[in-house]
Amino acid sequence: MSRKQQLHRPGPPPGPPGDDTGCSILHVDMDAFFxxxxxxxxxxxxxxxxxxxxxxxxxxxSAASYEAREYGVHSAMPMSRARRLCPHAVVLPPRHERYVAVSRAVFEIFRSVTPLVEPLSVDEAFLDVAGARKLYGRPAEIARLVRERVREQQGVTCSVGVAPTKFVAKLASTRCKPDGLMVVPADGVEEFLHALPVAALWGVGERTEQQLTRLGLRTVGQLARVPLATLQRELGNALGGHLHALAWGRDPRPVVPESVDKSIGAEETFDTDLDDPDEIRRELLRLAEKVGARLRAGGHAGRTVSVKLRDGDFKTITRSRTLREPTDLARVIYVTACELYEASGWDRVRLRLVGVRVENLTSADDAPRQLALDEPETGWREAERVIDQVASRFGHGAVRPAALVRRGGGRPAGRDAREHGDGRG
Incomplete structure (x- = not known):
């Protein structure tokens, strides 16, 4: 069994939730969401x-059903390997706009219970329900309510971990998947944690796991019994102290609501590596159009534009520039992205992937805006808003820049586009 399968294998079926006294943190994780x-x-x-x-x-x-996971298929795996493992699987291209729409509805359910919702991605979040007890009951009852509302209103299922801390709640939701509910009582945290492999601790990647294995530490309980000074000597002060605290269930971080995404971006992996700068610029234009549309749809504007470039050997670089004022215009994003690409020194490197991202987001209504010297009062902004209106009615691609239109109606060179706003994500 792989390390990933060990950490994410389904836990026991949901049973009696146990004592939820002092367990005000919920981690809600949608089951195979996409x-x-x-x-x-x-x-x-x-x-x-x-x-x-x-x-x-x-x-x-991007996601696999539990039936596909039985064959060893999991997220982030190359699709070619997934097809070999499960040749009879039904493979569907991602529809990010559909997932985002359902995600927004699910998060509205979360916020109907408590305003203290911290998104981690489109399909998981922490909830602090300490202030919701008078209205909805004990934490375990609130967890049941959330699961019922998500299933009844959106037709999808989620797993919920209930615990005194964020770290333990997240582990609990993982152990009760799919469609489960697990409460880790405050006085049972150590018993729950100490039986887990050390890889379950946040901050333990493959390299750290190898270090711990060399020290004979394979479970969280074994690690917990090592003196703090020893861990800090072997792993460094910060990591050693962090893992020691987690091993004893200490995680003081509060649930921090986030009202807007931290960044919005899109990226493209090509079927064959590209080294034609014109093709790369065309791809940057397409990605800038996507990012601009998503910024405007969310009412955001951002000050920092970045590009991501990856070559055929998986070497990756990023370049960014902070603008004088926030923007939601694809034209500005595209021009900046091109300048970053041309200044990267990779303008003749064969590229496997390119990406465009806008960060340092703020509300578009609050963003200051000045006309450029050669910019008419009515121009690019109005044109892009008209394109948004057409796209909302006829679909994306109904109107697009001439540079993106190819003979025969074919797509640009890229394939397998992935869009995401990190809120965390």
Whole structure:
């Protein structure tokens, strides 16, 4: 069994929740979210192995149904390997706009229970329900309520961990998947943690796990019994202290609500590596159009534009520039991205992937804006808003820059686009 499978294998079926006194933190994690949303629209696929991800030669698995996971398929796996492991799987291209729409509805359910919701991605969040007890009851009862509302209103399932801290709540939700509920009582945290492998601790990657294994530490309980000074000597003060605290269930971080995404971006992996600067600029234009549309749809503007470049050997660089004022215009994002690409020194490198991202977001309504010297009062901003209106009615791609239109109506060179706003994510 792989390290990833050990950490994410389904836990025991949900049973009596146990004592939830002092357990005000919930971690809600949607079950195989992208696949679950696809099954809403294609119920005939229920019970079959389904994989969502890029369908080209370099596609990557974004999500896999539990039926597909039984064959060893998991997220972030190359699609070519997933097809070998499960050749009869149904492979679907991702539909990010559909997932975001369902995610927003699910998060509205969370916020109907408590305003203290901290998103980690489109499909998971922490909730602090200490202030919701008078209205909705004990934490375990609130967890049941959230699960019921998500299932009844959106038709998808989630798993919920209930615990005194964020770290333990997240571990609990992982152990009770899929469609489960697990309470880790305040006086049972150590018993719960100490039986887990050390890889379950946040901050233990493969390299750190190897270090701990060399020290004979394979479980959290074994690590917990090592003196703090020894861990800090072997792992460094920061990591040693961090792991020692987690091993004893100490995690003082509060749930911090986030009202807006931290960044919005899109990236593209090509079927074949590209080294033609014109093709790369065309791809940057397409990605800038996507990012600009998503910024405007969310009412955001951002000051920092960055590009991500990856070559055929997976070497990756990023370059960024902070603008004088926030923008939500694809034209500004595109021009800046091109300048960053041209100044990167990689303008003749064969590229496997390019990405465009806008960070340092603020509300577009609050963003200051000045006209450039040669900019008419009515121009790019109005044009892009008209494109947004057309896209909302006829779909994305109904109107697009001439540079993105190819003879025969084909797509640009890229494939397997992935868009995401990190809120965390």
């Amino acid at each position: 696949v679950s949303v696809e099954l809403l629209d294609r119920p005939e696929l229920r019970g079959r192995p389904v994989v969502v991800g890029g369908v080209g030669g370099r596609g990557v698995v």
